[in-house]
Every structure is written in C-alpha cells, then in structure tokens.
Amino acid sequence: MRRWIKVAVTAAAVLGLGGYIAEPYARDWMAVGSACDGALPRDAVEQLRPESAQFTGGESQRIPGLGFYRCSLSFQGEQRWDVPLIGLAAYTGHDDQDRDLMTAFPDMHLSSHMVLSGGLPGIVDDLGVVRIVMPCPALGKDDEGRPRKMLVRFEPGEAWKRESEAVHRTAVSLANSASGKLGCGARPLSAPQKTASLDWKKRQRSAVPVERAAGTGCDWLARAGLARETGWRVMAEVNDSAPANSCELRGKETASGREPAMVFSAWYGDWGNRLTADDGNGERLPLTAVARCDGEAANFRIDAAKNTPGLAEADRPRLLKMFAEDQVRRRGCSGLRLY
Structure with a gap:
C-alpha cells in the first residue's frame, strides 16, 4: 500500500511540474486565440x-453605430507592464478615415511610404503602420454620394521591418x-505568396536606372527624356489599388554626400x-494636378529642390503631366486638370 502511495505522490508531483511548465504556453495559446475575436x-x-x-491577453470593441472596431494583443514588457504587440482600428466613417490617412503625411511633408505587395490596397x-482601404458595397453611399469604404489601421509591433510576410x-x-x-x-x-521587404533602406537599394523603369509601375520615366549623365535611379512605390503611390528619383551622390531627389x-x-x-x-499649390477616381478626388504633385541637377524648371510641368496621365490611365480616372 505504501508503495502505491509513493507512486501516486510522485506522479502528482510530475504532473504538477508539467502543468507549471506548460502553463505559459497555454496562456499564450489562449491569449492569441481570443484576441481580435480569433x-x-x-x-x-x-x-x-x-x-x-x-502574451498577457487581448481586447476588442465594436461600435456599429459609429462604424468603428478595434482590437489588440499585449505582452508583458520589461517593467512587467502590458505592452501592445498588435493593434487594430477600423473605420467606415469618412471623417475618421481622412484624419487617419493624413497622419501618414503630417505637416504637408511628403513622408516616405511603401505600398503593400501582391496588389493589396494598402x-x-x-x-x-499599415493602412488598408477597402470598398464596402454592403454600406452603399455616404451623404455626399461617395461609395462607402473601410479603413483598417494595423500596428504590427517592432519586428515589422524584418517580418514582411507575417505583417502582410x-x-x-x-x-x-x-x-x-x-x-x-x-x-x-x-x-501574397511573396512579399517585398519592408525595410526602407533595402527598398532604396533595389532602385533601378531610369532607362530600366519599364515594368516598375513608373514606366513613364523610361520615356521622359531625363539626362542619363545625372545617373537617375527609380524607386517605384506603385500599386494600382493603394491609397497612395509614388515614383521617386535619386541621382548621383553629390560632394556633400546627399543625393538630389524628386518625388x-x-x-x-x-x-x-x-x-x-x-x-x-x-488655393491649390502650383505643380499639382487633380482628377476624379471612384467618385472622389485624386491628387498629384511633384516635389523637387530648385537646383536639382539635370532638371530644368521648364521640365517640371511636363514630368508632372506624364506622371498624372500614367496614374489616371492605370486607375481608370477622368477629368485630369493641371495647375
């Protein structure tokens, strides 16, 4: 009898230790499974x-009347505080979307942005911060007759630069x-099965000479007649579904170590x-353009320093027109006007 008691006690101790070891993994499993409604x-x-x-858990909130949904997943930080790893906010209200999109381009600066891979609309x-804009056919049109959309704002945590596939x-x-x-x-x-790196420096290194711009999404630059001796290289962030696109030109490095650029x-x-x-x-700024796409405005702009090597002032309107016309063609827009 005593032998069986010892075996039972030993088994209970082993099971208890196993449960103690497995508990963090179980907590992680439950936290991820319950966060963001699974x-x-x-x-x-x-x-x-x-x-x-x-992982310490997650939360979610939905307010249908305001067209708002949010959720998050947190982990325990170094100070034993809960730190958000993943955060999501989704809006179907037009004003909420406008405010959030403007934060990607603060204070009129043409902040760097990357388009998502695989033609994703983001x-x-x-x-x-990832921003995806999707049409909402089930919601009809807003009070101004514009097709309703949903903006999803996703914050993927600090590993976003090296984990492009997981982010997508x-x-x-x-x-x-x-x-x-x-x-x-x-x-x-x-x-998408394959994704481009989200490391901005790696994207810059993948820029191609302007004469090889065909097939990049900035194809028009291959026929723009830019001076080859300037050594222009094209960094294309073009996706025909994304809420923003850009063609960036970088030239040869100058004596000061900076590269002239136009965007x-x-x-x-x-x-x-x-x-x-x-x-x-x-009033509208000079060297801008506007068109109509899917019931809303599409805006185009060129930004370049006054003394950009290899770029005459007279070239700017012509290049802006080529860019805007190419974008309008790609997106099926109409009514292009240049300023």
Whole structure:
C-alpha cells in the first residue's frame, strides 16, 4: 500500500511540474486565440512576437453605430507592464478615415511610404503602420454620394521591418475580419505568396536606372527624356489599388554626400486635397494636378529642390503631366486638370 502511495505522490508531483511548465504556453495559446475575436494567424503572430515575450491577453470593441472596431494583443514588457504587440482600428466613417490617412503625411511633408505587395490596397508608413482601404458595397453611399469604404489601421509591433510576410498575412486576416464586424461586405483579401521587404533602406537599394523603369509601375520615366549623365535611379512605390503611390528619383551622390531627389506623389480620396492646397489661402499649390477616381478626388504633385541637377524648371510641368496621365490611365480616372 505504501508503495502505491509513493507512486501516486510522485506522479502528482510530475504532473504538477508539467502543468507549471506548460502553463505559459497555454496562456499564450489562449491569449492569441481570443484576441481580435480569433482573427490572428498564430504562426504569423509568433514571428512578430519579441523574443521570450509572454502574451498577457487581448481586447476588442465594436461600435456599429459609429462604424468603428478595434482590437489588440499585449505582452508583458520589461517593467512587467502590458505592452501592445498588435493593434487594430477600423473605420467606415469618412471623417475618421481622412484624419487617419493624413497622419501618414503630417505637416504637408511628403513622408516616405511603401505600398503593400501582391496588389493589396494598402500602404506602410515610415513607422511601420499599415493602412488598408477597402470598398464596402454592403454600406452603399455616404451623404455626399461617395461609395462607402473601410479603413483598417494595423500596428504590427517592432519586428515589422524584418517580418514582411507575417505583417502582410496578419494585416489581411484582420482586414477581412473587420469587414465582417462592420458589415462592410468587402471582397476578402488574399495574402501574397511573396512579399517585398519592408525595410526602407533595402527598398532604396533595389532602385533601378531610369532607362530600366519599364515594368516598375513608373514606366513613364523610361520615356521622359531625363539626362542619363545625372545617373537617375527609380524607386517605384506603385500599386494600382493603394491609397497612395509614388515614383521617386535619386541621382548621383553629390560632394556633400546627399543625393538630389524628386518625388512624384499620388493620393486617392478627398483627403488628399489638403496635401495639394496652400494652408494660407486654401488655393491649390502650383505643380499639382487633380482628377476624379471612384467618385472622389485624386491628387498629384511633384516635389523637387530648385537646383536639382539635370532638371530644368521648364521640365517640371511636363514630368508632372506624364506622371498624372500614367496614374489616371492605370486607375481608370477622368477629368485630369493641371495647375
């Protein structure tokens, strides 16, 4: 009898130790499974998680009357405080979308942005925030007759630069889930099998000589007649579904170590009107253009220093026109006007 008692005690101790060891993994499993109403892909989240971080849980909130949904997943930080790893906010209200998109281009600066891979309708700003814009056919039109859309803002944590594939898959899963939560009725997105790096420096190194611009999304630059001796290289951030596109030109390094550059930018949606208007009087800035795309404005702009080598002042309107015409053709827009 005593022998069986010893065996039982020993087995209980082993089981207890095993349960103690397994508990953090069980907590992680439950936290990821319950966060964002179960929409998080576990393997992608594992790639985004900081090393040895312990998940502490998640939360979600939906306010259908305001067209708002948010959710998050947190982990325990160094100070034993809960730190958000993944954060999502989705809006179907036009004003909410405009405010959020403007934060990607603050204070009229033409902030760097990357387009998502695989034709996904989104961009990534220089802080790693992903913004996806999806049409909402189930919601009809707003009070101004514009087709309703949903903006999804996704913050993937500090690993975003090195985990492009995980960022794309998580963003797609959350966007599809948010569409259902808000009654958007958008066609489900699919994550691309191959994704470009989200490291801005690596994207810059992938720029190609201007004569090889064909097939980059900035094809028009190959026939723009730019001086080859300037050594222009093209960095194309063009996606025919994204809310913003850009063609950036970088020249040879100067004696001061800086590269001259000019940027051709396109913003799709009425929110872009603010990026082409003079804050002082509200009139349009020179060297900008506007068209109509999907019931809203599309704005185009060229930004270059006055003494950009190899670029005459008279060339700027011509280049802006080529860029805007190419974008209008790609997106099926109409009514192009240049200023």
